Amino acid sequence: MGRQAAEEVAGRRADDAAKPRGRGGAGGGGHVVAAGGDTELAAELVAGNQDALAELYDRYAGLAYGVAMRVLGDPGRAEDAVQEAFMNVWKQASSFDGERGSLRAWLLASVRNRSIDYLRGRGAHERREEELQPEVAYGEGPPDPWREVALSLERAAVRDAMASLPAEQRQAIELAYFGGYTHSEISDMTRVSLGTVKGRMRLGLEKLSSYLRGRGLVDV
Amino acid sequence: MSDGTRHDELEASVAAWVLGALEPPEAQTIAAHAEGCATCREVAVRLRHVVGALPVAVDEVTPPARLRGRLLAAAAASRGRTERPIAMRRSPRLAPVPRSAAGRMPLYAMAAVAVVALLIGVLVGQIAAQRSQGTAQEQVARFTLTGHEDMAGAKATVVDLKADGVALLDFRGLPPPGANRVYEVWLVPAQGSPVPAAVFVPDAGGGKVVLVNRALAGYAVMAVTNEPAPDGSSQPSQQPRLYGNVA
Numbered sequence: 001m002g003r004q005a006a007e008e009v010a011g012r013r014a015d016d017a018a019k020p021r022g023r024g025g026a027g028g029g030g031h032v033v034a035a036g037g038d039t040e041l042a043a044e045l046v047a048g049n050q051d052a053l054a055e056l057y058d059r060y061a062g063l064a065y066g067v068a069m070r071v072l073g074d075p076g077r078a079e080d081a082v083q084e085a086f087m088n089v090w091k092q093a094s095s096f097d098g099e100r101g102s103l104r105a106w107l108l109a110s111v112r113n114r115s116i117d118y119l120r121g122r123g124a125h126e127r128r129e130e131e132l133q134p135e136v137a138y139g140e141g142p143p144d145p146w147r148e149v150a151l152s153l154e155r156a157a158v159r160d161a162m163a164s165l166p167a168e169q170r171q172a173i174e175l176a177y178f179g180g181y182t183h184s185e186i187s188d189m190t191r192v193s194l195g196t197v198k199g200r201m202r203l204g205l206e207k208l209s210s211y212l213r214g215r216g217l218v219d220v
Numbered sequence: 221m222s223d224g225t226r227h228d229e230l231e232a233s234v235a236a237w238v239l240g241a242l243e244p245p246e247a248q249t250i251a252a253h254a255e256g257c258a259t260c261r262e263v264a265v266r267l268r269h270v271v272g273a274l275p276v277a278v279d280e281v282t283p284p285a286r287l288r289g290r291l292l293a294a295a296a297a298s299r300g301r302t303e304r305p306i307a308m309r310r311s312p313r314l315a316p317v318p319r320s321a322a323g324r325m326p327l328y329a330m331a332a333v334a335v336v337a338l339l340i341g342v343l344v345g346q347i348a349a350q351r352s353q354g355t356a357q358e359q360v361a362r363f364t365l366t367g368h369e370d371m372a373g374a375k376a377t378v379v380d381l382k383a384d385g386v387a388l389l390d391f392r393g394l395p396p397p398g399a400n401r402v403y404e405v406w407l408v409p410a411q412g413s414p415v416p417a418a419v420f421v422p423d424a425g426g427g428k429v430v431l432v433n434r435a436l437a438g439y440a441v442m443a444v445t446n447e448p449a450p451d452g453s454s455q456p457s458q459q460p461r462l463y464g465n466v467a
Contacts, residue, residue: 053295057288062280065287070278079284083291090295101272108275116240151276158277176241177274183236184243195232202235208270 038096038103045093053090060104063151064111070178071115081118085110116180161211169204172197227253231260238267289410290465293440297408297463359383365442365464371395374426374462378442385435387466389442394422394462397446404452405432406460408441410467415439419452442466 044052064085068078088110089096089103096103162170171190175181183201187194230253236242237250254260359382367374374393381387389405397403402421406414422428436442443460447453 050292050295054288054292057291061283061287063275063278065283066278066281067275069281075284079287079290082283083287083294086291087294087298091298105272109272112275113240154273154276158273162277173239173274176236176239177271181241182243183233183241186241198232198236201239201241202232202267205235205238205267205270208273209266212270212273 039098042093042096042098042103045090045096053086056089056103056107057086060107063104064107067108067111068115071112071180072118077118078115081114082111084114088114112177119180157212157215161208164211165204165207169200169207172200173204173208176201227257227260230257231263234260234263235267238264238271289440289467293408293410293465293467294463296410297441297443297460361436361466363442363464363466365389365444365462367393367462369461371461376444376462376464378436378464378466380436380466382435382437385433387432387434387436389418389428389430389432391420391422391428391430392426394426394428396426397421397449400449401446402449402452403444404447404456405430406443406445406456407432407434407436407439407466408443409438410440414443414456416452416454417442419447419450421449436466440465440467 041052041056045056061082064082065078068081068085069075072078072081085107089107096106162173165173168190172186175186175189176183181189183194183197187197190197230250233242233246233250234254237247242250250260254264361380361382363378363380365376365378371394374391374395376389376391379388379390391403394403402419404416405418405420407417408414417432417434418430420428420430441463443456443463445453445456445458445460447457
């Protein structure tokens with residue numbers, strides 16, 4: 001599609017963007033968007049197709065808001081963090097590389113980072129470098145209607161993997177990832193040495209990697 | 221310290237790094253090291269795969285219904301993906317409205333702004349006292365405009381006096397607009413083109429109180445751009461870097 005044609009599509013869809021739609025019910029070209037995987041969705045985002053943003057939201061808003069609520073426990077700030085994370089993906093979509101990971105992983109990492117920023121009172125600009133797509137090669141979800149089933153299975157596997165860790169390793173990982181604590185703060189909180197905290201994090205993540213890789217859930 | 225010892229020390233922190241558990245200086249040190257260390261880079265990539273899976277364990281929570289509309293309105297305002305200025309929309313533009321140009325106001329109007337500002341404080345206080353009667357949200361609404369990119373330190377509080385059909389904007393942290401430049405305030409409907417609402421120049425401290433002599437009802441987003449002095453532009457000439465929802 002030529003640039004001019006792409007802009008015409010972008011402009012037309014932008015005008016339609018505020019119209020309410022049901023889940024996966026994007027109108028017009030949205031049917032293509034709704035049926036596509038991450039790569040197709042990212043291409044539509046780059047083209048400025050707001051139906052694609054609506055589709056991304058419909059797919060992952062519940063998960064994104066769940067992550068923000070887990071970190072922040074505050075509906076208002078969670079709402080802001082989720083909006084900023086979606087806007088980050090919208091603005092940076094051209095940097096998406098399907099080889100490095102899924103849109104979902106990128107989005108959720110952004111939600112988590114924004115939420116931690118709120119928790120720590122940091123401005124988003126201080127994290128700009130980290131807002132680039134992380135190398136998170138978490139498998140792209142299959143198209144509907146299996147997406148939700150697959151997500152449910154993935155959730156169960158990750159929870160099982162976390163539950164399989166020794167309590168102190170699980171605690172170190174959760175305090176860092178969902179609590180936003182630094183390793184020094186965790187060391188102080190748990191009254192163990194910094195080296196021990198680092199070791200627990202490393203061992204825990206290595207075990208999770210082995211567990212999930214064994215179930216084909218991370219592409220390593 | 222030998223290179224080997226240094227490497228061992230840094231590799232021990234890779235897990236904390238990918239979990240976001242290092243202070244920024246430590247994170248920068250290990251990031252720089254990983255650039256040139258294949259071993260640490262490989263470990264980081266492997267562990268990041270796992271960290272990327274962690275949020276999947278969280279239960280989904282249905283967000284407030286308004287969030288979807290907020291997001292799409294903000295995306296429409298940003299126009300970040302189209303690389304076109306806001307005004308290049310193909311829908312018909314709304315007719316330009318008279319501006320409340322605080323930067324060019326006559327003295328009586330500037331005095332009026334000051335009086336309104338004082339009255340706002342009184343009114344908001346009164347309304348807060350009446351909150352139990354459920355009237356506050358019917359008369360006054362407050363919104364925040366947030367700066368991004370090179371305006372990340374700027375913000376504005378918007379007080380929408382619905383009953384009076386005006387809004388008061390309290391800007392903070394604005395950088396100087398530059399020689400022969402002004403800031404211009406735009407109101408963006410959910411569908412349609414941005415409407416110019418005011419032009420102004422902040423004071424030396426980056427602050428300014430601006431009166432928008434227009435009701436905010438029907439608009440989704442308020443945005444600010446940097447435009448030529450003294451009158452600004454009839455259409456935005458750049459992507460806004462200070463904006464927020466007003467619906």
